[in-house]
Amino acid sequence: MKSFKVAVLAGDGIGPEVMTEALRVLETVGKKFALNFAFTEKRVGGAAIDADGKALPDDTLQACREADAILFGSVGGPKWESLPPNEQPERAALLPLRKHFGLFANLRPAVCFAELTHASPVRTDIVAGGFDVLCVRELTGGLYFGQPKFTREENGDTVVVDTMVYKKSEIERIAHVAFRAAQGRRKKLTSIDKANVLENGVLWRKTVTAIAKQYPGVELSHLYVDNAAMQLIKNPKAFDVVLAENLFGDILSDEMAMIAGSLGMLPSASLGVKETPLGRFGMYEPSGGTAPDIAGKGIANPIAQILSAAMMLRHSFGENDAASAIDAAVRNVIAAGYRTGDIFTEGTKRVNTREMGDAILGALG
């Protein structure tokens, strides 16, 4: 029996509702694959502000340090929106966690199931049969963090500066994550840059091309970011893994989430600098937020949280079979017609959060 310690930070809004279902799924898959999970549940976000006075209490951070991975819900909501920006749940909880654990690789699968193409805003013939793209975004470098960064008055005008900085080693590190992910998928990697204009882009392209030699089974291609934004909409099925620096990845992964259509279905992973024999330390969370409009009603879609747990098994614990079993169970319940409100259409079975969890547990056998 293998054992894993998981820090469970459900957060606010629908977080606790969908987290409950993800933990049930992990317990069940654990029994099947001889995995033991020690869950340490801690407050984060608005719930922690209310109870402990800050969004990331010390004992929550300590539990994360002691864990093998963090399973995160989401944080924030109208109640805390009037706080000063630095104290707001997202900024005061997520950013310190990213920083503390050096979470440099953001993985966002944009999967549109064949049965859910109606939810995509893209023309039906383009998304027919669904698609499955994995966006790998560099999360700790580039324009968002580069120095100098300032606003100042100069000769009667206002000047702003943001600086795009990458080290070759940072590009290599994220490229390895993307190539390894591609190895476990359809073995196609599209690297995004702006090598025709930016020094950063030139180094990015050169470095990714050099790393590709270590992954002969993966087919590498390059696209300028402006072209990529168009091609992803024109033919999302042509893509497998998309690798991009921080700003480009931020924009393209949101574009892909929108094309996929159902926020409640999309998980994410942020992988950290700490490597283990089984994978990397990481934080796993739904792509969506706390959904205040439906929080407390028990009707949220738990699938994004459940698939985030599957990503944790795959990327932090190296338990690919258990992860694939969860992915397959989700596919089966969707194929069988189970739908929470966000993905419901006439002729399918409308279920609430718990019932969707039950259906997935049933499909796990």
Ligand code: NAD
């Ligand atoms: P949101 O993702 O919470 O909601 C957008 C829409 O998607 C809503 O209509 C919501 O009901 C729906 N939705 C999202 N997840 C769903 C699910 N699992 N099942 C069914 N429907 C779902 O985005 P928002 O409304 O812009 O943000 C709400 C709050 O969440 C804000 O306070 C925001 O700051 C916070 N937020 C947190 C995170 C995070 O913790 N990582 C990410 C995004 C937003």
